Amino acid sequence: MAVTMHDVAQRAGVSIKTVSNVVNGYPYIRAATRERVQAAIEDLGYRVNMSARNLRTRRTGLITLAVPELSLPYFAELADSVISAADDAGWTVLIEQTSASRERETDVLSGRRRHLTDGLIFSPLALGPDDIGLFTVDFPLVILGERVFGAPADHVTMNNVEAAKAATLHLASLGRRRIALIGGHEGEQVGSAALRTAGYLEGLAEAGLPHDPALIGEAGLWHRSTGAEAMRRMLDEGVEIDAVFALNDALALGALHALHAHGIDVPGEVALIGFDDVDDAKYAVPALSSVDPGRAQIARTAVELLLERIGATGDPAPFRKVVPDSRLIGRESTGDVVPGQDSRVVGVQPGGTELVQVVGEASGSPHLEQPIS
16 A cells, blocks of 8 residues: 555654645754654655646756856765755756856756756856846746855855955964965956955954965866966965965865975975865865865755745745855864864854744744754
């Protein structure tokens, strides 16, 4: 006999409506209740009749995630987290890679494939503030990243300035006085490079360290190769350094390679911190200290906001911006742990000040919580 939603509700000790909310990705469910229902679904082997659900709701059951480049570990791991969060809610994710092409990013917003899915999570890189009109669309949309702010859509971003400042101050607290930055984009006004560079400069100022332009290593695309080249160029020019803050972990891994090639001990002579805390950071030699910008939280929040928009009826809710907490993870490359230990949390930067309205499932009454954690 086929397992029914009623069977799941009995096993989990909740109402059929609650099971339906979990299955259909309703975001405002208590975490413990959601886990109990999902455990009952798994135990009983319940399977959603997707065809029936899609006919009833006139939805495809699919959402799109559009990112610049899956070869970059951050975006690959972000995609994995988005797929996992969507799967927990019974949805399937289609991935589009834009290659940071303006044409492809424009097509993501207006192209022929839009009717194939019910909503879009989009991390633009080629589009910017001058293109904000393109983001007025007739389908649910959640924006990721730092290229476009103020668009008519929900937005999940990072605490870039404060996180970069914290990384720089941590290096200064270790007694480092010649802190290089790898990954700068000269002249950039918006985007991750501009924001993280601003945080770096604020950190130097707060630590009482002068800004030396020779300590900023430019790198176009943030790959291991460009990080290695920027680091190699700085070393070959004889720039004196005792620490490096790389604007993402791919750059940091490239910089680490160049430092090794020059016979420089990390962290003995040069301490090194990256940004993104990708899985590769744990397995570098030495293990790489990094900023965790809350990637899993970014993915989960983006999916929750998008599914809420997809399921909304009546007047649309105001658009929201969510900034998850970021953590500075200390490992061997800064001497925060000894070889053989894993890591330690050096500090936490609060995400933002917006309050997010959450409906209490049991009482049905709304309450306010600090940014989703």
